[in-house]
Amino acid sequence: MSDKLRVGIIGCGGMARNHVRGYLNCGRYEIVALADLNESAMADYEAMFHLGARHYTDAREMLAKENLDVVSIGTWHVGHAPWTIAAAAHRPKAILCEKPMADTLQAAEQMLIACKRNAVKLVIGHQRRFLPTYTLAKDLIAQGAIGDVQMMVSFGAQGLPNYCSHQTDMFRYFLSDDECEWVMGNVERKTDRWERNTRIEDCAIAIFQFRGGARAVILSEVTPLVYQGAHIYGSEGMIDLDTIELRLLNAETGGKWQTFRPDGKFFTANDERFEWLEGGAGQANELADWIEGKTETHRGRGENGFKALEMIHAVYESARMHEKVVLPLQTRLNPLDLMVESGHLEPQRPGRYDIRAFLLRGERMCSDDEP
Numbered sequence: 459m460s461d462k463l464r465v466g467i468i469g470c471g472g473m474a475r476n477h478v479r480g481y482l483n484c485g486r487y488e489i490v491a492l493a494d495l496n497e498s499a500m501a502d503y504e505a506m507f508h509l510g511a512r513h514y515t516d517a518r519e520m521l522a523k524e525n526l527d528v529v530s531i532g533t534w535h536v537g538h539a540p541w542t543i544a545a546a547a548h549r550p551k552a553i554l555c556e557k558p559m560a561d562t563l564q565a566a567e568q569m570l571i572a573c574k575r576n577a578v579k580l581v582i583g584h585q586r587r588f589l590p591t592y593t594l595a596k597d598l599i600a601q602g603a604i605g606d607v608q609m610m611v612s613f614g615a616q617g618l619p620n621y622c623s624h625q626t627d628m629f630r631y632f633l634s635d636d637e638c639e640w641v642m643g644n645v646e647r648k649t650d651r652w653e654r655n656t657r658i659e660d661c662a663i664a665i666f667q668f669r670g671g672a673r674a675v676i677l678s679e680v681t682p683l684v685y686q687g688a689h690i691y692g693s694e695g696m697i698d699l700d701t702i703e704l705r706l707l708n709a710e711t712g713g714k715w716q717t718f719r720p721d722g723k724f725f726t727a728n729d730e731r732f733e734w735l736e737g738g739a740g741q742a743n744e745l746a747d748w749i750e751g752k753t754e755t756h757r758g759r760g761e762n763g764f765k766a767l768e769m770i771h772a773v774y775e776s777a778r779m780h781e782k783v784v785l786p787l788q789t790r791l792n793p794l795d796l797m798v799e800s801g802h803l804e805p806q807r808p809g810r811y812d813i814r815a816f817l818l819r820g821e822r823m824c825s826d827d828e829p
């Protein structure tokens with residue numbers, strides 16, 4: 459019998475493909491089963507990866523039959539909590555669920571409870587914590603290379619929960635998981651805009667204050683700039699990074715920008731799709747370490763996924779309540795939904811559209827990802 463961890467995938471779409479690559483590239487897993495509503499999605503995986511896995515159009519049947527060590531969840535956001543809770547009931551060793559953790563904080567909290575109750579390790583797929591530039595930034599900050607962090611600035615798009623939950627997670631990672639104290643922000647939503655079946659804003663701005671004194675800002679679709687990474691301003695220097703390259707400026711660099719392009723643990727910075735391959739492999743490898751007791755925890759553990767989502771929903775809550783929102787967030791429903799559904803923020807140009815509708819297959823124009 460193989461000593462590899464037995465994996466089953468729920469939702470064989472674009473992102474779970476990256477889970478599969480991560481599992482295969484770190485060499486410690488075997489993908490034994492796939493579940494998707496569309497047989498064609500699973501057939502695409504077989505053509506791509508030659509897995510020889512069993513296929514299920516009913517993910518519950520897969521969970522019941524396959525005795526999985528690890529379950530990956532790659533459905534749209536609304537499906538994350540129900541599928542995590544369903545998978546947890548079968549007590550796999552771990553669940554890797556995509557970000558954003560859930561569509562509401564209430565559902566995210568239930569995911570934590572279900573995993574705790576069943577002794578299942580839960581990881582949320584903020585895979586950029588495994589990029590070497592991100593870890594270098596974290597380490598430089600921890601070593602005091604730029605003094606006290608005074609401000610981090612990032613540029614997002616396509617919805618705060620979708621794109622920018624990576625950025626709230628990144629801020630915490632850079633600050634060695636410091637806690638966010640309060641959030642203030644605003645959103646504009648004139649159109650009925652959705653992203654993977656989740657309501658999103660047309661544009662947003664947000665400010666985050668951290669306990670240790672650092673601050674961060676997200677500007678989402680209020681400027682043409684959009685990328686994963688940040689400008690980081692410290693009392694003694696600056697860091698400017700994206701997913702491949704980091705530039706540092708401080709007294710030691712002679713007041714000039716010094717550029718770093720670090721390789722990953724599995725791939726080199728010059729490899730095609732480096733960001734995705736390295737992030738996915740690093741995330742999967744640390745999960746195997748966690749399962750096998752070689753590490754105490756995982757940097758993408760569920761609690762961190764929860765906090766990244768909480769910071770995002772606190773921006774919506776700030777817009778809803780017209781206040782600086784002190785964490786922990788008490789409102790457990792999605793405050794953007796509450797604003798719209800109460801008539802407080804009615805779309806002025808009606809007509810629902812989903813910016814990810816192109817991902818759907820066949821005749822579907824809306825997702826069927828709720829179990």
Ligand SMILES: NC(=O)c1ccc[n+]([C@@H]2O[C@H](COP(=O)([O-])OP(=O)(O)OC[C@H]3O[C@@H](n4cnc5c(N)ncnc54)[C@H](O)[C@@H]3O)[C@@H](O)[C@H]2O)c1
Pocket residue numbers: 468469470471472473474493494495496499517532533534535537556557558583584585620654817818826827828829
């Ligand atoms: N970590 C990242 O950088 C990153 C990047 C892209 C997407 N994502 C996340 O990944 C998730 C999926 O996004 P995507 O772009 O891969 O979507 P996708 O539409 O490509 O894939 C979703 C898949 O889930 C399947 N599915 C839906 N309901 C199901 C059910 N009940 N049972 C089984 N399968 C079901 C669909 O048929 C589809 O194949 C989203 O939550 C998204 O935010 C994360």
